[in-house]
Every structure is written in structure tokens, then in C-alpha cells.
Amino acid sequence: MALSGLFLIIFLLQHFIINITSVFDGSVFNWLSHFMGTNPLVQFILQPILIAGVIFHFVMGFILDLQNKKARGIRYKVFKGNSNASWVSRNMIISGSTVLSFLVLHFYDFWIPEIDYKYIKVLPDDPHRYYEELILKFDNLTRVVIYVVSFFFLALHLSHGFASAFQTMGFNNKYTVIVKSIGKLYSIGIPFGFAFIAVFHHINHHYL
Amino acid sequence: MKLTLKIWRQENATVKGSMQTYSLDGVSPDMSFLEMMDVLNEQLMENGIDPVAFDHDCREGICGSCSMFINGEAHGPDRLITTCQLHMRKFKDGDTIHIEPFRAKPFPVIKDLVVDRTAFDRIQHAGGFVSVNTSGNTQDANALPIEKESADKAFDAAACIGCGACVASCKNASAMLFVSAKVSQYALLPQGQVEATDRVLNMVKQMDEEGFGNCTNTGACEVECPKGISLENIARMNREYLTANLKG
Numbered sequence: 001m002a003l004s005g006l007f008l009i010i011f012l013l014q015h016f017i018i019n020i021t022s023v024f025d026g027s028v029f030n031w032l033s034h035f036m037g038t039n040p041l042v043q044f045i046l047q048p049i050l051i052a053g054v055i056f057h058f059v060m061g062f063i064l065d066l067q068n069k070k071a072r073g074i075r076y077k078v079f080k081g082n083s084n085a086s087w088v089s090r091n092m093i094i095s096g097s098t099v100l101s102f103l104v105l106h107f108y109d110f111w112i113p114e115i116d117y118k119y120i121k122v123l124p125d126d127p128h129r130y131y132e133e134l135i136l137k138f139d140n141l142t143r144v145v146i147y148v149v150s151f152f153f154l155a156l157h158l159s160h161g162f163a164s165a166f167q168t169m170g171f172n173n174k175y176t177v178i179v180k181s182i183g184k185l186y187s188i189g190i191p192f193g194f195a196f197i198a199v200f201h202h203i204n205h206h207y208l
Numbered sequence: 209m210k211l212t213l214k215i216w217r218q219e220n221a222t223v224k225g226s227m228q229t230y231s232l233d234g235v236s237p238d239m240s241f242l243e244m245m246d247v248l249n250e251q252l253m254e255n256g257i258d259p260v261a262f263d264h265d266c267r268e269g270i271c272g273s274c275s276m277f278i279n280g281e282a283h284g285p286d287r288l289i290t291t292c293q294l295h296m297r298k299f300k301d302g303d304t305i306h307i308e309p310f311r312a313k314p315f316p317v318i319k320d321l322v323v324d325r326t327a328f329d330r331i332q333h334a335g336g337f338v339s340v341n342t343s344g345n346t347q348d349a350n351a352l353p354i355e356k357e358s359a360d361k362a363f364d365a366a367a368c369i370g371c372g373a374c375v376a377s378c379k380n381a382s383a384m385l386f387v388s389a390k391v392s393q394y395a396l397l398p399q400g401q402v403e404a405t406d407r408v409l410n411m412v413k414q415m416d417e418e419g420f421g422n423c424t425n426t427g428a429c430e431v432e433c434p435k436g437i438s439l440e441n442i443a444r445m446n447r448e449y450l451t452a453n454l455k456g
């Protein structure tokens with residue numbers, strides 16, 4: 001859980017760095033996207049590892065959650081979960097499931113069209129199409145709203161997950177305060193950044 | 209004080225239980241929670257009702273037997289205490305108090321509020337010890353110098369009284385805090401190194417076999433633990449477990 005979570009955290013950072021370039025310079029974004037979309041190492045090694053990592057993470061998440069519910073046996077009539085642990089830490093399965101349903105939409109939005117373009121329709125390679133496609137996607141207000149809400153839940157998931165993964169890996173010492181601070185920064189900063197990208201393109205191209 | 213008590217009643221391990229409501233008058237704020245339970249039981253016996261069975265022994269916070277889940281929290285609303293150290297002044301006249309047994313699949317109810325915590329004993333038997341030959345060649349305690357910080361941390365871990373509040377409070381019914389305290393108290397000392405690998409592997413294996421849940425680091429255990437056992441111990445056990453697995 002922790003290893004796959006940390007792996008996803010690193011992936012998310014890389015994903016963010018590429019996406020944020022779209023705000024500043026469409027040609028840089030096109031160049032990076034074209035590289036990621038055509039480089040065989042990325043396509044046939046890193047991408048399958050990423051997909052396996054995501055699947056492992058949420059499947060294990062569901063299995064662990066089921067085991068944990070079973071471990072209680074008879075439920076308490078009164079259980080004051082709030083008194084000793086935060087809501088986010090107790091509801092990783094809810095924030096995680098929201099992120100998962102977002103991922104389904106996200107794959108439908110970007111991954112399936114890619115596969116269709118490259119391997120089913122086998123259209124000619126066009127290194128300049130990515131920015132244009134991105135803009136078109138975020139023209140739809142409903143999509144932008146769903147993305148922003150999902151990023152909020154991602155922030156919740158990470159606000160517990162980041163530091164939690166370190167604890168699970170056995171890292172708890174005088175540097176833990178620093179890990180927790182970085183965790184807070186990351187869990188707010190990255191989802192906010194993603195949300196900003198979506199909103200930016202929507203406003204920029206729909207209204208301006 | 210006049211109280212309404214909603215208490216889990218269950219005849220024995222095989223029948224189903226339910227919450228029963230009793231009202232109790234004349235409770236003094238100076239009473240401990242268990243003394244209040246004693247008064248209730250006297251009243252029940254006078255009325256020909258089976259008294260509420262609950263575990264207790266030392267009544268001073270050292271044996272860990274007084275397992276009660278009070279108003280949704282293990283050992284009630286106070287911190288760093290057991291049920292026997294909880295006082296009625298923490299409640300108000302007219303309050304309704306919910307009292308349930310510690311709940312976990314590996315802690316089956318024996319009767320009313322008494323649960324079977326021998327799962328903890330079996331985890332201890334799996335590795336919570338050091339094998340020392342003490343017959344006739346006892347060593348001087350100071351022959352082996354131990355740095356102060358490690359000694360303190362080992363002592364803190366050894367303060368665990370095996371009460372099970374961590375399991376009861378954890379939304380996953382995970383026993384990681386207990387097991388990690390038992391692993392840590394040896395892992396921090398040179399005497400514990402000889403059997404370190406087997407200890408952590410066997411204790412974790414036993415813990416999983418008992419059916420405790422998985423730790424998701426919510427931290428509820430640390431907050432509810434009457435002895436303030438720290439989450440640091442869980443991280444230490446995870447390290448020990450990782451290295452033990454790498455050693456094979």
C-alpha cells in the first residue's frame with residue numbers, strides 16, 4: 001500500500017510538471033506530450049508499470065478495507081471516531097474511491113482517445129495535436145467541475161496518505177515533522193495545481 | 209447524580225446480546241467508574257437481576273483488565289487512564305452512558321462486558337520473551353551498558369499493560385500498537401537482538417492469524433492508550449519486520 005502510494009505520488013508530481021507547461025507554453029506541452037506518447041520506454045515499460053501500480057493500489061485498498069471491517073465483528077452501537085482520529089484518516093476508502101471514479105473518466109477522456117488514435121485508427125503522427133485536444137476537453141464546464149471536485153478528494157486522500165506511507169515504511173523519527181510538512185504542501189499544492197490547470201484552460205478559451 | 213445506563217448484556221459466548229437500559233440514582237461524583245458499576249450490580253441483585261459481568265483486578269491502572277467501551281471510547285472520555293481510573297465527576301447528573309465490551313473478532317464476548325483477550329497471550333507466546341539461562345550464573349544487571357535514550361524508550365514500550373484499548377479504538381481492530389510495544393521493548397535492548405528476527409516474524413504472523421485488522425495509521429490507538437504508547441513503536445516494528453524479511 002505504502003510503496004504503491006509513494007510510487008503514485010512520484011508519478012503525480014511528474015504528471016503535474018508536464019501539465020503545468022500547458023498553461024505557459026503550448027509548444028512545450030506538445031513537445032513533452034509527444035515524447036511521452038511516442039517514446040517506447042515510456043509507452044511499453046513505464047506506462048504498464050503505472051497501470052499495474054494503480055490497480056494494485058486500489059485493489060489492495062478494497063481488500064484491506066474489507067478485512068478491516070470484518071476484524072471488528074459485532075459493530076459498536078456508539079463509536080466516537082472523531083475523538084481520536086481525523087475524518088480523512090478514517091475514510092481513505094471514500095476519498096480513494098472518488099479518485100478511482102475520476103480515473104475512469106480521466107481514462108475515457110485522454111487514454112482511450114490516445115489508444116484509438118495510435119493503435120486502432122492508426123492516424124499519422126502529429127506532434128502538435130496535444131495542446132489542441134486538451135483545450136477542447138476543458139471547454140466543457142461539467143467536466144471542469146467534476147475534475148475540480150475530484151482534485152479536492154485527491155487532496156484529502158493525500159493529506160493522510162503522504163505521511164502515512166512513511167510511517168508504514170518504518171520512517172518515524174525527528175525528521176517526521178518535516179515529512180508531515182512536505183505532505184501538507186504536496187497534498188494541497190499538487191491537487192490545487194491540477195485544478196488550476198483545468199480552470200485556467202476553461203476560462204482562457206471559453207470566455208477570453 | 210442520577211444516570212441512565214445503556215449496557216451490553218449477553219448471557220454467554222454463544223447467545224446474541226443486546227443493549228439494556230438501567231437507571232441508577234445516588235451516584236457520587238467521587239466514585240470511580242467501577243465503583244458506580246458495583247453500586248449498579250448491588251441494585252440489580254436486590255431486584256433479582258443477574259449482575260453485569262465486567263473484568264477488573266487491580267483498580268489502579270496497572271493490570272489492564274478493566275475493558276469497557278464507554279460512550280464510544282475505550283476507557284471513556286479521559287486520556288491516559290484505564291476505566292478503573294475514570295471518575296464519575298467526568299459525567300453530569302442526568303447523563304446517559306453507553307457501556308459496551310471491547311469489540312474485535314479476536315476478542316469474543318464471554319459474558320456481558322467480559323471479553324476473551326487470550327489472543328494477546330498467544331501473540332506474546334509467539335515471541336514476546338528473551339531466552340536466558342538464569343540457573344546459577346545470573347549476570348550483574350550493569351554488566352551490559354545501555355545508552356539512556358534506548359533504555360528510556362524500551363521502558364516506555366514496556367509500560368504497555370496489554371489492555372486492548374488500542375484494538376478496541378482502532379476502526380480496523382488492528383493490534384499493531386500492542387504488538388509493536390512488545391516487539392520494541394526488546395528491539396531496543398542488546399538482550400533482544402539474538403532472537404530479533406524470529407520474534408518479529410512470529411509475533412506478526414500470530415497477530416494476523418488471530419484475525420486483527422490492518423493498520424492504516426489513523427492514530428486512534430495512540431490517543432486512547434492508557435499508557436501513552438507511541439506510534440513510533442509501530443514504525444519500529446515495521447522496520448524490524450522489513451529487515452527480518454530481507455534477512456529471510
Ligand code: HEM
Nearest residue numbers: 001002005008009058061092096097100161164165168424
Ligand atoms: C493517483 C492517486 C492516488 C495516490 C497518489 C494515492 C496515494 C496513497 C498513499 C500515499 C497512501 C498511504 C499508504 C500507507 O500509509 O501505507 C494511500 C492509502 C490508501 N489509498 Fe490511495 N492513492 C491514490 C489513489 C487511490 C485510489 C484510486 C484508491 C481506490 C480505492 C485508493 C485507496 C486507498 C486506501 C483505501 C488507502 C488506505 C490504506 C492505508 O492508509 O494504508 N487510493 N494512498
Ligand code: SF4
Nearest residue numbers: 368369371372374433
Ligand atoms: S498499547 Fe496501550 S492500549 Fe494497547 S494494549 Fe498496550 S497499554 Fe493497552
Ligand code: FES
Nearest residue numbers: 267271272274292
Ligand atoms: S482494574 Fe486493573 S487497570 Fe483497571
